[in-house]
Amino acid sequence: MPLPAMLFAFLLLPALVIGTVQAQYTGPGAALVPGSVAEVLKNPVDDRKVLLRGKLLKQVSGDKYLFSDGTGEIRVEIDDNLLRGIRISETSVIEIYGEIEKNFMRAPEIDVERIRVIEP
Numbered sequence: 001m002p003l004p005a006m007l008f009a010f011l012l013l014p015a016l017v018i019g020t021v022q023a024q025y026t027g028p029g030a031a032l033v034p035g036s037v038a039e040v041l042k043n044p045v046d047d048r049k050v051l052l053r054g055k056l057l058k059q060v061s062g063d064k065y066l067f068s069d070g071t072g073e074i075r076v077e078i079d080d081n082l083l084r085g086i087r088i089s090e091t092s093v094i095e096i097y098g099e100i101e102k103n104f105m106r107a108p109e110i111d112v113e114r115i116r117v118i119e120p
Contacts (some may be wrong), residue, residue, distance in 0.1 A: 038071035044100050044108035052110070053095045053118065061083055067096065067110070075109040077101075082115050093119040 035110030040050060056076075067076040076096060088094060098112040 011090055036071040037067070037069045037074045040074060040100055040108060040110070041072050044102040046100060046102040048100045049097070050110060051095065051097050053093065055090060055093060057090055064109075075107065076112050077109060078112045078115060082112060084113075086117055087120065088115075088117060089120075092117055 035051065037054070040052075052069050054067055057066040057068050057073065059065050060075060063077050063079055065076050065078060067074055073098065076098070078096075095113045095116045095118055097114040098109065098110045100108055101111050102108045102109070
């Protein structure tokens with residue numbers, strides 16, 4: 001193997017190892033918890049990932065909406081770019097994936113990262 005190719009392989013090896021080491025953790029504690037609005041409201045943990053299925057009841061302001069899964073209601077923040085090209089009404093069943101945002105002196109909300117229409 002020529003020296004430049006060997007040097008390249010030597011430099012590439014740590015990048016491959018680091019990429020493998022930084023894989024997503026899937027063990028205990030990594031599950032999407034909680035799975036309902038009621039659970040989020042009962043024990044809101046800031047930055048915890050959550051996956052919920054329900055409906056957007058109404059637009060509160062700008063990118064804020066009121067979401068319900070039948071167990072409770074919570075405000076969600078959905079950036080406009082996530083809604084481009086899809087139609088959602090108050091009767092549409094959607095699935096949202098995001099993070100719980102818990103701020104001092106404010107009700108918790110969900111910062112939506114992905115949205116999927118289940119039933120239009």
